[in-house]
Amino acid sequence: MEYPDWVDSVVDWRRTYRTDSERMSLAIAVSRENVERGTGGPFGAAIFDQASGKLVSVGMNSVVRYNNCALHAEMVAFMFAQHRVGSFSLSSGTLPPHELFTSCEPCAMCLGATLWSGVRRVVYGAAREDASRLKFEEGPVFPESYKYLEDRGIVIERNVLRNEAREVLELYRSRGGTVYNG
């Protein structure tokens, strides 16, 4: 699996991303570029070293590009981050805490994977109902699902830059983008 060729023109890998807003802006920029370039659905994600603000990976929805239902933005971000650190968990060994920023609330698959990924914090932009307006399904996610993660020490932050994230969903809808799991 490879990133689309536009990634290095949109993502500054050497910058320090200090605030939640800066981190979420990157996830949203990735989601927007994925739509603008026609490389996938309107979803972007990024994983950061929590304390330093160093960018570890990004992810963009790649379901249609790879004919692979698992390649949601969050999953792509997990896969590249784990490959980069050389571990199947971002919590393993001496690794510092990592966090996931995603432009939209995770679906059931991605929420499950979040638990296995080793990230310690999840921040999302647009909400489930924003995705549902486009007929994207989110699957079996319940309040208890979030509680399950929180009980294991994962912090969840909601609706950060929600309007900006939602605009990308609307852009995708206005262009008649494929809803691959509706």
Add this chain to the structure above:
Amino acid sequence: MEYPDWVDSVVDWRRTYRTDSERMSLAIAVSRENVERGTGGPFGAAIFDQASGKLVSVGMNSVVRYNNCALHAEMVAFMFAQHRVGSFSLSSGTLPPHELFTSCEPCAMCLGATLWSGVRRVVYGAAREDASRLKFEEGPVFPESYKYLEDRGIVIERNVLRNEAREVLELYRSRGGTVYNG
């Protein structure tokens, strides 16, 4: 991603798998071989064309081998099946119904992916509590999670060849295999 090199010695790709028992036996054989050969966790899966019994793909836990938390047996089976049929959904277009056999009850991630995969039926062997005995976590799966899938027409069959599937879990435990999400 590639299968471990033992696959073609264990999997008969040309055979017709007629019964649930024959199909589950293959998923369990894959799980066992994955333990015996030391290529991953004690979980195997297979996807079949439901009516013909033709094998479409197998999957084996590959989390440690690829440093990738997403590569549970079911996910690997979905990815290879979708690649083979050339679609991100096994329900798309003129494809016949497909079904997933998995040696153990799916975790939260895999259950979510099941919805996106396009399979119409899920058959599992060992149960959540069998995996939990090894300290493998299954994540936020609730009775409503299954109802969510069933409401969308996915049929769930439980505990087919459970004892045989559980034996592989015990084999892994007796060998001190890595519990990568405990």
